Amino acid sequence: MSVLLLGPVIARSEGTEICLGPPRQRSVFAVLAAHANQVITREGLVSAVWGAKAPATAVNSVYTYVSRLRSSLEPARSRRGSSELITSDSVGYALHLGSERVDTERFDDRRAEARVLANTGQLDSAVQQLDAGLALWQGEPYGGALGPFVESERVRLAELRLTAVEERAGLRYELGRYAELVGELSALVRVHPLREHLRHLLMLCYTGLGRQAEALATYHSLRTMLADELGIEPNPRLQDCYQQILRSGGPEGRRAPARALETAYTVVEPARAAAAALTAQLRRGVPGFAGRAGELKQLHDEVAASQERGVSPLVVLTGAPGAGKTALAVRFARESAESFPDGQLQLDLRGFSGDESPMDPGEAMRRLLMALGVTVLPENPERQKALYCRLVSGRRLLLLLDNAFSADQVRPLLPDGPSCLVIVTSRCTLSGLGDTAGARSLVVDAMEHGDALELFHTVAGVRVHESSTVAALLEDCGHLPLAVRIAAARIGLAPNADWALAQLRGRELIDVLQVPGDPQSSVRAAFGQSLRALGDDAVAQFVALGNLTTPTFTSLTAARLAGTASGVTRDALDALIDANLVREPVEDHFVLNPLIFAYTRYLNKSSETTQGPQAMPV
Template identity: 40%
Template sequence: MAGVEQTMWIELLGEVKAQAGDHEIVLGPPRQRAVLAILALRANQTVSRAQLIDGVWGDAAPASVEGSVHTYIHGLRRALSIADDVVLTRSGAGYQLAVGEHELDVSVVESQLSDARELARAGRGSAAADLIGRCLALWRGNPLSGLPGPFAESERVRLSELRYQLVEERAELMLACGRHRELISELCEAVEAAPFREGLRAQLMLALYRSGRRADALTEFEAARRVLADELGLDPGPALTDLHLRILRSEPELDTPTETPARTRSPVPAQLPHEAPDFIGRTEELDQLEQWCSTTRASGKALVISAIDGAGGIGKTTLAVRFARTVLENYPDGQLYLDLRGFDPNRAPLSTSDALGHLLWALGSARRRSEPDALASMYRTLLSDKRVLILLDNAVSTEQVRDLLPGTSNSLVLVTSRNRLSGLVARDGARRLTLGLLTEAEALELLRNTIGGQRVDDEVTYAAELVRLCGYLPLALRVAAEKISGDPDTSLRELVENLHAVQDRLDNLHVDDDEMTSVRSVISWSYTTLDTESARAFRLLGLVRAPRIDVHAAAALIDRPLTETSEILHALSEQHLLEPDANRYGFHDLIKVYAGEMAEIGETAEMRRRASRELMVWYLHAMRAALLRLIKDYPLPALRIPPSAHSLPEFETRESALTWYEYETKNIVALIEHAAELGEHELVWQLAWCTYNSFYSTGLMSEWIQLLTIALASTEKLPNPGARARILMFLGIGNSRLGRNDLAVAHLKRGLAAVREIDNSHLHSSMLANLASTLREMKRYEEGIAYALEAVELTTHESSHYQKAGCIDSLCELYVESGRPEQALPYAEIGLRAARACDAVLLEANMMVNVAHAYRDMGDSSKAMHEYEATLELCRRLGDRYHEALALLGTAELHRRANRYPPARKFALLALDIFVELDGEEADVARELLSSLDAEAAS
């Protein structure tokens, strides 16, 4: 760079080059240049041979790779020797490239970007923009162009993302200081190169608008909408949509240079688990994590990924949660936590699609796509301009995690795993932190915190032996420390002798899993001192596949009164054999393994089966009770299973029932899989049937379909066509929600054939109504109306109100949508009475919207307006945003037909705001209405 004395200059932001003074250095073949790139991007740090091999060859390293590394290092050292000093040296077990801050283009960018941000904070935005412009000028094409290997691939992505981040940062500064005309050309190029980056598109739209080119700005929004829909199946995000609306309104604030596009606030998740109260040590690890994050934030890099690996029980999650809570203020857009179940002894690891579904739901998205690529794109889009802390716990592999990483995002990702996630390091730029055992001093400190410092100091030799027998493993130490603290009269010498004896007795249980060795010993030590009932409860809890259960469920499992069960669970948690979380209890997975082993030894096969079945029966009756509390007259299927002898939870309010139901659905999933293994097929399908409301509301259709597939297999082993029909109906609904309407129709028609074998008018009509609704979505109106009419005809005076309302609702929608509104009204009157009689408020709101639509389409604008207003009042009272938006959109169309364009625009914009917030597909309908209003008003 000008004005700075250099002996060397290395360029990575394009084809890799180097020069010393005026002389270009010949860097050799691609792999040799790839080695240089790794050393340069880790300048002044020691890079091991293993890191070079992973970065250049990845998993395809040949047997002779060590010799190749030596050859390339020798070649680089010879090439770089024309510089004044030798800059590539051997250091310890690796190599180090000495590079000054002004001798590497990437370092110059990072340094000048930091200076630019300081200028911006000081109010010198124009100067900051110019400095970022000089940074951008250092890019000469695709970074690390032509280099092979995982490291180059991941760095190309990172450095390309950094460039776009700089473009956006510079554009924001220039817009703020009125330099919008200068921006248009370069933003057009940037948008063409990166059409999915909504931030760039918004800046271009604003620059065009401020330059007097309103029509061009609106055209850019339409281009964004088309490309997002065609390529990703997405609508534009809230920020871009909001700017579009403000441009349509020609809001005066948009002309003010200091005004930037308003952002619609998304839900802010806060999902971090609670922090361990007895956290000890790990100061070096915490400092390392903080250093990585601070360095990355200062350099302007978009994403920090830290992979924490180590043995089970070593404290990975505890460390990750502790660090996450220390840096929360740097991530104001929320915290996501997801247990990927990589090492759960009873449940399969989460698939990428299911994991993305959970994360998208936490971010407020009602997803409509099921393909992993589409879900990943949606996830990256939602995080693109956010600072979110994401803790991915218990990952089994790099492949499980990779699609859960944000793209362009100022976020922090913490990943924990018992496996070394080498792929994240080599390809995705993660920093690996391998967690070791506690030091003896840290382990003794944990003992002091639990049993008292004086006691440790009085028997320091035996205290040291105790922590050694615990393997310095935090989990084992916590269990042992609690055991000791509960027996203050026993000396540490006696306890150490007892533990030696216990270990001798466990030799026959030892398997090749080192992490279990010390844990098994310590848990056994605690387990053998439990009273009979507590030991039995511990064993039976080891059978439970569900992650956490409450005291009511545990009472059913162990067949003890509620009060006694509560005391047992509390005693087990006091000894760290159970982990309490609010009013539920669960195991650490290693302790769960041990509890399962003890169940196999201490309980007969029949006793294990009986306890598991009793828990499943209890859950089935509890779920049915919750559903009846949520909706009066809910059509529960006939139950051939006697009720549990143990009390069910009491739901004082509808909200408490809903909260319990939504949480416990997670447990039901695990129980269904277990029930299928035990051959409890009646329980399998009945439990699966109870999950409808939860899965339908969360939109996790792929998970639900997997569960229903298990249930369908169980129904085929039962002489019960009704059970098979119910599950087929749900499979039809789930597939229809994912847009697989042909498959949905196939399931529903198969279910219809099954239900015609039995005399069940309610199930028969429900099947017909769902088939009719699916055909309506396919615009096969005549077929749909035929099935809906058949459904309504099956209802009688004795039919439940819920049955009547559901069938009529489907028919009304078909009549209105197919242009026969006058035929919808007589049915709607009956359907509304039925919906109100059973408090089915969603059905009531949907039918009220269709009544209003019917009057509107019949030309009775006065009655239509009255019905829309009544619907809006109901929806706002209920907080039903979806049907509120439908009513607003209908009101807008009513005004449009009367040529009242200003109120039509007002209501259409209100509807669009809600549909965008809900990620509703009707947002496109609202946009089309707004476009037609523009065209009609202009003509």
């Protein structure tokens, strides 16, 4: 006999449906089936079917219903013969069924099998198991039954089903099936508007298709709804996804399931570690990535030259806030991944991450060891470093250390030997890595106009007719990818793109390059994070540059504006150059990016109404 509970309550024997009687009798059967092979007390059955207001005759009704069910389930059994399906004792009743005879159990088994398959990298098979489990659903669970137990089970099972749908969608996203998922997830979000995981998956799929404006709109719709109905913000994971779309066009990408190292660190042998597969942890490539052909060629040439010399390739990508360093690094890392088949790791060192402090090198080392499959970590930092060196020795491994704060933060994480490629991104030049570790540095500057225009149209998702106005907007953005993306996203979300473009051009751009209602997602906030890492003299000098009439100047002009001696001025300018807030293309001739220049004017104006440069809203 098989039993169906994920829809109308049905019992079948050899393909023939069995009559289960009226609703109360059917409900008694459903409770017994849900607890197959377990004894349910008579009082328990009464409580499950009738609830707290059960009549005094409910126990007698249970006897009657069980007797009728026995007759229906075993029609060939003699009236005085014992039942093999529904047994009874002094306590209560039990319905005896073989394994996988109840569809709710089969559903749970399919989900469990899918998790095992997913954890071993068999994503297609995992999806097939979830498809088979979800195909068992034939309508509202426990159809035709009633009572408190049935009502609570419907709620529980509905949640399980939705979770399975989310799990299946997550696997299909990892398989790159963005287009087929968008429609399905959009429909689910309409039915479950406050379900944050569904929103997250939908945002991921939109960015996978290069539709960042719709991804941002999905987030804002949820944020408004949560604020209005519950007075809360979206969960941190969703907020992080949103921030990454603004910064680099897309969130951290799908991660193929890892095959962990088989032993703890104390007995890891280098040969065994070398044979273990690593998780591919690189962030998904940025949709709409534009330009940077020259930089990519330079990076590939540099890595090839390092390998020919027999040294470990170490490349530092440095540039102004919002210049697209991470996007370029991920693009280059993905293009190079085949040359490093033992794995690709990416770690955000939080060098410039708002309220978060830069990651301690010790914490970074622990995270890398866990990514390498180590589950039992040595307490001693020296032993951690020794284990790390053993694990990566001789391996073709790519390591992307993103958002570094200083050379001291990076040095302990550098592998020994020539087999690994290390890419570091930072807003600072990290010149110390060149002196001590042989790092080659590449400055990621503003985009070429044609590339910025392509990025603008990709993110906006609409064509803007005023091409000359777009060109002027991109110039005001300093051709910085972060600024271009935010401006394009605002225009793409507006009812009328040309009107929105005119609005942006009619205001001070540094004040409006943020997502409405989210001041942390702004160019101003990105610049401020860099400025907060500088000393007082450098900050004061930067603010003083807001008195310039043009974005070009000399050290004599800078000293006059700040009212400082030439030596103090030079040190301050060097600090600003190291932070990529100022460029010196020719000796003693300095240049500010147009948008950074606008930021200096904003700060200078703000400092006039505060108690000095350190008190201003950076």
